[in-house]
Amino acid sequence: MAATSTLELTPVTPHIGATVSGVDLSQPLPDGLVADLRAAWLDHQVLFFRDQDIDLEQHREFARNFGELYTHPTIPGPDGYPEALAIRTTAETRKAAGEGWHTDVSADAEPPSASILRLVEVPPCGGDTLFCSMYAAYDALSDHWKRFIDPLDARHSTAARHGGEFGLNIAEHPENVHPVVRTHPETGRKALFVNQGFTMSIEGMSKAESRATLDFLFAHCEHPAFQVRFQWQPNSMAMWDNRAVMHNAVYDYHPHTRRGYRFTVKGDRPVR
Ligand code: SIN
Numbered sequence: 001m002a003a004t005s006t007l008e009l010t011p012v013t014p015h016i017g018a019t020v021s022g023v024d025l026s027q028p029l030p031d032g033l034v035a036d037l038r039a040a041w042l043d044h045q046v047l048f049f050r051d052q053d054i055d056l057e058q059h060r061e062f063a064r065n066f067g068e069l070y071t072h073p074t075i076p077g078p079d080g081y082p083e084a085l086a087i088r089t090t091a092e093t094r095k096a097a098g099e100g101w102h103t104d105v106s107a108d109a110e111p112p113s114a115s116i117l118r119l120v121e122v123p124p125c126g127g128d129t130l131f132c133s134m135y136a137a138y139d140a141l142s143d144h145w146k147r148f149i150d151p152l153d154a155r156h157s158t159a160a161r162h163g164g165e166f167g168l169n170i171a172e173h174p175e176n177v178h179p180v181v182r183t184h185p186e187t188g189r190k191a192l193f194v195n196q197g198f199t200m201s202i203e204g205m206s207k208a209e210s211r212a213t214l215d216f217l218f219a220h221c222e223h224p225a226f227q228v229r230f231q232w233q234p235n236s237m238a239m240w241d242n243r244a245v246m247h248n249a250v251y252d253y254h255p256h257t258r259r260g261y262r263f264t265v266k267g268d269r270p271v272r
Pocket of ligand 1: 117
């Protein structure tokens with residue numbers, strides 16, 4: 001366990017995830033804490049917090065420490081909080097937001113960096129979120145596969161993920177081409193940057209070649225050694241780095257309710 005003045009970190013797996021303790025986000029943050037959290041987040045890719053009894057204002061102020069906030073183009077936040085994305089699953093929900101492996105809005109030209117989700121109501125059990133380290137997944141590939149995929153680009157499409165769901169106007173949602181392997185702008189590490197949710201195809205390949213390549217990469221990422229699983233409690237919070245992880249919110253708790261809010265920090269254009 002590593003420690004700073006107020007921050008204690010307990011890694012959950014060797015590759016991804018750490019639990020944060022010694023932090024109370026309802027109080028003014030001690031000097032140096034944001035820098036320590038940022039370093040821990042870059043290192044562990046997803047940080048887990050417990051017992052953060054904060055309101056939407058405090059949640060937003062915390063998120064602002066990590067950059068300019070992203071506003072979802074078609075899913076409005078509650079009054080006064082346009083940047084807050086409601087995560088809400090009830091007995092009536094057909095498909096839960098966050099279900100299936102994805103990287104938040106990876107079809108944007110500049111997909112977000114941090115996503116900071118706090119849940120206020122959770123089901124009696126289930127509703128976990130899985131996170132996959134795309135660093136670990138890339139590192140585990142053979143040199144042959146690395147050489148093969150390093151120069152490739154992939155097309156990401158919001159229509160692929162959300163076509164017809166959530167009442168989204170697909171015409172307003174982007175399609176963009178990003179490197180299959182991106183270099184993280186802060187850590188310099190290479191990460192796979194494809195996901196089932198948004199990645200449609202590999203550029204310059206036949207449909208069959210593209211499907212086979214993506215199917216292999218998706219199956220490769222299923223290895224549990226690259227993953228961590230978070231069990232939520234009311235007032236738990238997770239802060240993940242979309243440039244280094246993908247995630248999957250398991251919808252196994254129907255007809256129970258699971259709800260909270262996510263603030264998302266703007267990112268930049270992925271580069272090789
Ligand atoms: C999301 O994709 O941001 C939602 C994740 C979750 O509900 O756990």
